[in-house]
Amino acid sequence: DVKVTQSSRYLVKRTGEKVFLECVQDMDHENMFWYRQDPGLGLRLIYFSYDVKMKEKGDIPEGYSVSREKKERFSLILESASTNQTSMYLCASAEDRGGEQYFGPGTRLTVT
Amino acid sequence: AQKVTQAQTEISVVEKEDVTLDCVYETRDTTYYLFWYKQPPSGELVFLIRRNSFDEQNEISGRYSWNFQKSTSSFNFTITASQVVDSAVYFCALREFSGSGNTGKLIFGQGTTLQVKP
16 A cells, blocks of 8 residues: 655644655655645645656745655745645655555644 | 536535535546545545546446546546445546646645535
8 A cells, every 4th residue: 555654744833934844655656746735725736746856846836845855755845934824735646647646644734 | 727626515415325426627638537536534635536538437436436428527426325434525636648737737626525424
């Protein structure tokens, strides 16, 4: 079974803090994704990566950056957290771009 | 532009009832994939099914079945004899094969919250 883990289930941070969300997958997948999920807006793609050290912007990259130094790990960075980044963050991985994406349990981030 | 619409925001049924979740999509691509995911209260999205645009055969997996009709751009999901454990948010998603689809990007619908009462 594919296993995607995220470093925290719940996180509370203050405005202006730098925040790191970590995602690890154990299936040697090349493709990894970061989404945020908000009520009424569904899931929106923030960034994705199709190889180590490669990254591409999704639909809403502003205020975020990512890092992929190892194949199994994809980190989402909030350079200076703001209250409008309070959300559920979901990481996913896929063997190939056409394949199904497997999701982690999510991190519910609150920025106060 | 690609788009996925799940018009039913919330559905409530009593256990053992059958329930159908609707999904309508828009795409200009002739090659695409459709997906259904389940998100239980725990929050993790669980993959249920993938369908490619060239395969219009309906699929059945236990109490779950899917009806794909290209003529109406629909990919509906039916749960037969629903159970309380089926209570979750269900998402339909589209991935195109060209353009932005090369990224593997999924376009999600807004989700349908299904509540199954005992």
